[in-house]
Structure formats: structure tokens, C-alpha cells
Amino acid sequence: MSVPIEKAYALAKEQFAEWGVDTQRALDQLATVSLSLQCWQGDDVAGFDHDGGLSGGILATGNYLGRATTPEELRQDLQLAYRLLPGQHRLNLHAMYLETEGEKVDRDAIEPRHFQRWMAWAKEHGLGMDFNPTFFSHPRAADGFTLAHPDAAVRSFWVDHGKACRRIGEAMGAALGSPCITNVWIPDGYKDVTIDRSAPRRRLRQSLDEIFSDPIDPTLQLDAVEAKLFGIGSESYVVGSHEFYLSYAVQNQKVLCLDSGHFHPTESIADKISSVLQFVDQVLLHISRGVRWDSDHVVLLSDDVRSIAEEVVRGGFLPRVHVGLDFFDASINRIAAWVIGSRAVLQAFMIALLEPTERLKKIETAFDYTSRLSMLEGLKAMPYGAVWNYYCTTQNVPVGMAWLDEVRTYEKQVLAKR
Numbered sequence: 001m002s003v004p005i006e007k008a009y010a011l012a013k014e015q016f017a018e019w020g021v022d023t024q025r026a027l028d029q030l031a032t033v034s035l036s037l038q039c040w041q042g043d044d045v046a047g048f049d050h051d052g053g054l055s056g057g058i059l060a061t062g063n064y065l066g067r068a069t070t071p072e073e074l075r076q077d078l079q080l081a082y083r084l085l086p087g088q089h090r091l092n093l094h095a096m097y098l099e100t101e102g103e104k105v106d107r108d109a110i111e112p113r114h115f116q117r118w119m120a121w122a123k124e125h126g127l128g129m130d131f132n133p134t135f136f137s138h139p140r141a142a143d144g145f146t147l148a149h150p151d152a153a154v155r156s157f158w159v160d161h162g163k164a165c166r167r168i169g170e171a172m173g174a175a176l177g178s179p180c181i182t183n184v185w186i187p188d189g190y191k192d193v194t195i196d197r198s199a200p201r202r203r204l205r206q207s208l209d210e211i212f213s214d215p216i217d218p219t220l221q222l223d224a225v226e227a228k229l230f231g232i233g234s235e236s237y238v239v240g241s242h243e244f245y246l247s248y249a250v251q252n253q254k255v256l257c258l259d260s261g262h263f264h265p266t267e268s269i270a271d272k273i274s275s276v277l278q279f280v281d282q283v284l285l286h287i288s289r290g291v292r293w294d295s296d297h298v299v300l301l302s303d304d305v306r307s308i309a310e311e312v313v314r315g316g317f318l319p320r321v322h323v324g325l326d327f328f329d330a331s332i333n334r335i336a337a338w339v340i341g342s343r344a345v346l347q348a349f350m351i352a353l354l355e356p357t358e359r360l361k362k363i364e365t366a367f368d369y370t371s372r373l374s375m376l377e378g379l380k381a382m383p384y385g386a387v388w389n390y391y392c393t394t395q396n397v398p399v400g401m402a403w404l405d406e407v408r409t410y411e412k413q414v415l416a417k418r
């Protein structure tokens with residue numbers, strides 16, 4: 001380890017000790033924070049099972065060189081991203097990233113074998129996997145409705161897709177020895193003034209009940225449901241709203257997925273965590289960054305992300321909260337996007353873990369708000385960078401901006417030739 005990094009860390013360690021914080025303990029906990037990296041950042045949510053564009057009211061903008069166009073390219077790109085991140089992480093895969101050896105397999109007929117290569121690759125790299133049925137970018141989703149479609153035949157197609165995906169999740173969990181979270185998000189909704197807000201929700205509830213009716217061992221696979229406020233083309237009404245899925249998850253004990261871009265722009269998911277965890281066992285986060293709307297910009301070390309990490313750590317919720325990322329930016333190097341977003345989230349968790357939380361809680365319970373505010377501001381001047389650089393070094397990943405050099409080299413040698 002370089003002398004300046006070691007020296008800076010030793011000084012930082014002393015400074016944190018003065019606050020009663022054990023930096024090593026914080027870093028040991030940080031090493032257990034596993035991020036589920038969204039495969040779809042690598043190819044602008046294109047997938048491999050269709051030629052048409054992206055539908056479902058989400059949008060990747062930009063045309064940076066080097067988009068992954070095959071599963072091999074996507075794995076190669078992901079591999080570089082993982083190599084630049086401290087810690088052991090996960091892969092979040094969508095159903096449309098299947099591999100069928102040229103055979104046409106529709107979404108209702110997909111099987112674990114179509115994801116065999118992904119599983120083998122994940123195993124080789126020590127990655128857990130999470131999974132998502134793809135209820136968009138498909139002719140049967142062209143009406144903007146899937147599980148809540150008024151036509152029973154369309155609903156049944158998508159119910160079969162959901163069921164198939166849970167079996168695939170189960171296989172992933174078994175193959176990798178870590179439960180796979182299969183997360184249901186559907187785009188269903190209306191662009192404009194809506195007359196019947198109830199019937200589609202009744203249909204969605206029935207479809208979900210059907211999908212989840214096959215019992216699956218929760219040590220292999222867990223079901224999650226993801227709500228949304230609006231999408232492009234579903235500005236006025238989204239069937240799977242927050243109230244809908246919160247109620248569904250509580251009643252059926254499902255994992256609740258909270259996406260930070262899926263609420264009113266000033267509404268933060270941070271404050272929701274300690275509320276919903278009183279009533280559901282586990283939460284899945286989709287950490288994202290909306291700019292003026294649910295734009296899925298690359299996540300940064302913002303106050304918003306910091307408060308999410310603080311809430312998880314302060315509540316002692318690390319074992320019950322799964323941290324997924326959900327952004328897709330095609331205007332910058334896509335691997336850099338993964339690295340920037342992941343490092344930001346890990347830094348947010350590190351800062352939260354370096355907080356003298358017990359001390360602050362005591363002060364709060366004693367109604368000493370003056371000390372609470374003073375200490376929180378005082379902590380902002382602590383040497384987090386020194387601890388972060390030390391952590392990266394101990395985890396054998398590049399320190400400071402050195403990771404970008406590796407991405408640039410890869411861009412020249414690999415991406416520019418695609």
C-alpha cells in the first residue's frame with residue numbers, strides 16, 4: 001500500500017476514534033453491502049429478444065460509442081465494471097437478455113436453460129443474481145397494458161411470463177447459493193383522463209395472485225413488486241401505484257421495491273424505509289436519479305442518496321434491504337456510468353457507517369437538538385476520502401481517479417471497435 005494512503009488513513013482513523021467511531025468496523029460492514037448492478041445500463045435497455053425499440057414509457061437518451069450488442073459484450077463490459085468496484089456485488093438481469101442459440105422463444109416460454117450462460121458466468125465471478133420479467137418492448141405490450149390488460153388472453157400470456165420468470169429466479173438462486181429477487185414492474189397505465197381507475201387494478205391484483213400462486217422456496221427466490229407514479233405515455237394513471245403495491249406487499253408479504261425516481265420530485269424514498277419495514281419483511285431499492293422527471297440519470301453522491309444510506313444504517317436495516325441500481329445513460333461511457341453510480345452508493349454507505357449513530361440517538365432522545373445539528377454539520381468535515389482510498393486499496397481496486405484510466409483504455413481497445 002502506498003505510504004500516503006496508509007498515513008492519511010491512520011490520521012483519519014484517529015479522528016474518527018475521537019468521535020467514538022471504529023473505522024475498521026465500519027469498513028467490515030461496508031464490505032457486506034452488495035449492490036445489484038442493472039445489466040440494462042450496458043445496452044440502453046435494448047435486450048436481445050427483439051429488434052424494435054424500447055417501450056413501456058422509459059427512455060435512454062444519448063449515442064455514446066460502444067453499446068453492448070451481444071450477451072458476450074455485455075458480460076465483458078460488466079466484468080470491467082465489477083473489477084473497478086470494491087466489494088462483492090450482484091447482477092440484476094432482465095428476461096429479455098436471454099440466450100436461445102437462435103431459436104425463437106417467446107416470453108411465456110422462457111426457461112432456466114436460456115440463462116445458463118449468465119448463471120455460469122455469475123458463478124465464475126462470485127456474483128449473486130436478481131431477475132426481472134420484461135413486461136415491455138414486445139408486441140403483446142403494444143397497447144400499454146400487460147397484467148392489467150382488459151383482454152384475458154393478453155393477461156394470461158403475461159401471467160405465464162411472470163410464472164416462468166419466478167422459475168428462472170429459483171434456478172438462479174439454487175445455482176448461486178443466494179436468493180434471487182424477481183422484481184415485477186409493469187408499464188400499464190393511461191396517458192390521459194381516466195374513467196375507470198378501479199377495474200385495471202382489480203385485474204392486476206388477480207394477475208399477481210396467479211403469478212405468485214406457485215410456492216417457491218424463499219431461500220432460493222423472493223418476489224418483489226415495484227410501483228411508479230407516472231411514465232411517458234402513462235402520465236395520468238399508473239395501475240401499479242405506490243398505494244397499490246404497498247398494500248399488496250403488506251397483505252401478501254412480498255418484498256417492496258422502492259425506486260427513487262418513482263415518486264413526486266421532492267419526495268424521497270429515504271423516509272419510507274423505516275415505515276414500510278414495520279409491515280413488510282424486506283425492501284428492494286432501485287437507486288436512481290431523476291432530473292426534473294424520472295429520467296434515470298447516473299446516481300451521484302447526493303444528499304438524497306446519502307439519506308437513503310443513512311436510513312438503512314441508522315435503522316439497522318442492512319440485512320433487510322437489498323440495494324439495486326436503476327439508471328441508464330447512453331450519453332457517457334456506459335461502463336463509467338456503472339462505476340460512478342456504484343461508487344457513489346458505496347461511498348454513501350461508508351459515510352453512513354462512519355457516523356456515531358448511537359451517540360446521536362442518545363442526544364436526540366434527550367431533546368438536545370442543538371448538539372444534534374452541530375454534530376451533523378461537524379461530521380461533514382471528516383476525512384471520508386482517506387478512509388475510502390484505504391478501503392479501495394485493501395479491496396485491490398483502483399484508488400482515486402485511476403479507475404477512469406482503465407475505462408479509457410478499454411474504450412480505445414474494445415468499445416471503439418464495435
Ligand code: RNT
Binds near residue numbers: 040185228259
Ligand atoms: C421503470 C422501472 C424499472 C425499469 C427496469 C428496466 O420505471 O424503474 O425498474 O427501470 O425494469
Ligand code: ZN
Binds near residue numbers: 226259286326
Ligand atoms: Zn426501477
